[in-house]
Amino acid sequence: MSTPSRIPFPPSRLVRRVGCPFSDRRLQAEYDRRGRAVKAALLDLLPGGWTWAGKRVLDFGCGSGRVLRHFVAEADGGGAEVWGCDVHEPSVRWVEANLCPPLRVVRNAPDPPLPMADGAFDLVWAVAVFTHLTDSWSAWLLELHRVLAADGLLIATFVGEGASADTLGAPWEEDRVGMNVLCCGRDWDSGGPLALHSSWWIGDHWGRAFDVVALQPAGFGGSGQGVALLRRKEVSLAPADLERWSPGEPRELEALRYNRVQLERELTGLRATRSWRLTAPLRRLNSRRSR
Numbered sequence: 149m150s151t152p153s154r155i156p157f158p159p160s161r162l163v164r165r166v167g168c169p170f171s172d173r174r175l176q177a178e179y180d181r182r183g184r185a186v187k188a189a190l191l192d193l194l195p196g197g198w199t200w201a202g203k204r205v206l207d208f209g210c211g212s213g214r215v216l217r218h219f220v221a222e223a224d225g226g227g228a229e230v231w232g233c234d235v236h237e238p239s240v241r242w243v244e245a246n247l248c249p250p251l252r253v254v255r256n257a258p259d260p261p262l263p264m265a266d267g268a269f270d271l272v273w274a275v276a277v278f279t280h281l282t283d284s285w286s287a288w289l290l291e292l293h294r295v296l297a298a299d300g301l302l303i304a305t306f307v308g309e310g311a312s313a314d315t316l317g318a319p320w321e322e323d324r325v326g327m328n329v330l331c332c333g334r335d336w337d338s339g340g341p342l343a344l345h346s347s348w349w350i351g352d353h354w355g356r357a358f359d360v361v362a363l364q365p366a367g368f369g370g371s372g373q374g375v376a377l378l379r380r381k382e383v384s385l386a387p388a389d390l391e392r393w394s395p396g397e398p399r400e401l402e403a404l405r406y407n408r409v410q411l412e413r414e415l416t417g418l419r420a421t422r423s424w425r426l427t428a429p430l431r432r433l434n435s436r437r438s439r
């Protein structure tokens with residue numbers, strides 16, 4: 149199998165879809181550089197003495213394989229079984245045609261389950277995926293818990309205090325964010341919805357299914373994202389158990405209030421755009437029809 153530098157690059161539309169906002173000239177170099185930086189950051193988080201031989205690992209939400217393509221050596225002769233999965237059919241088809249074997253990939257549905265047995269994986273990583281999952285986050289976190297072996301590790305990135313003030317429209321306020329959601333309904337080709345997480349909220353909610361081994365609020369792989377290294381706990385939980393507020397945690401209510409402010413700010417900005425004004429007659433027509 150070819151070395152990573154000889155693997156072809158996915159078409160630009162698949163590269164841009166995983167958040168590579170560069171000109172055509174820099175696109176492939178940045179895709180490669182960022183993928184390598186993420187791999188290095190993942191390796192940094194693994195416990196001392198980690199070896200790949202005999203391990204089965206999953207890149208959840210692998211897209212077009214920006215990170216996965218750098219794990220060919222671990223799968224090809226390195227003794228590991230390296231899987232990816234994603235909901236996006238064109239990305240999964242590209243990975244299948246260009247990286248498999250030695251890698252393996254499946255397309256999953258927007259909601260669980262994954263087509264894998266309980267306890268199938270020693271390690272799962274989800275890079276820039278829980279940053280976009282809104283309604284389905286708790287079901288997916290528990291699904292990854294299901295497919296992890298006892299003591300298996302999950303590495304998940306999140307958008308926390310490293311989020312830019314430009315994206316937020318205001319500076320980060322840790323005690324006013326729990327899991328706050330912006331850009332609701334934005335399509336994936338434009339970046340998808342955005343979920344913001346504060347570290348205290350991750351420790352509380354994700355911590356019910358996983359021991360939090362390490363939590364870095366920003367700077368993962370040179371990006372603004374934070375990262376959580378989690379070890380599977382031996383618990384049996386339903387999504388509602390992860391979502392429930394902790395009694396006596398005042399920041400939950402403040403985060404909900406603040407999310408309303410953030411959404412109002414977003415809507416006001418949206419209403420000021422040219423495309424919103426241009427489509428106003430269509431919205432008026434629709435509302436007349438639905439009366």
Ligand SMILES: C[S@@+](CC[C@H](N)C(=O)[O-])C[C@H]1O[C@@H](n2cnc3c(N)ncnc32)[C@H](O)[C@@H]1O
Pocket residue numbers: 165166167208209210211212213214215233234235236239256257258259274275276277280336
């Ligand atoms: C920002 S991209 C990141 C892709 C990849 N992890 C990387 O770092 O290049 C987010 C990916 O999550 C995928 N995704 C969204 N919802 C998903 C779901 N329910 N299951 C699997 N993948 C999902 C999207 O299709 C997209 O490829």
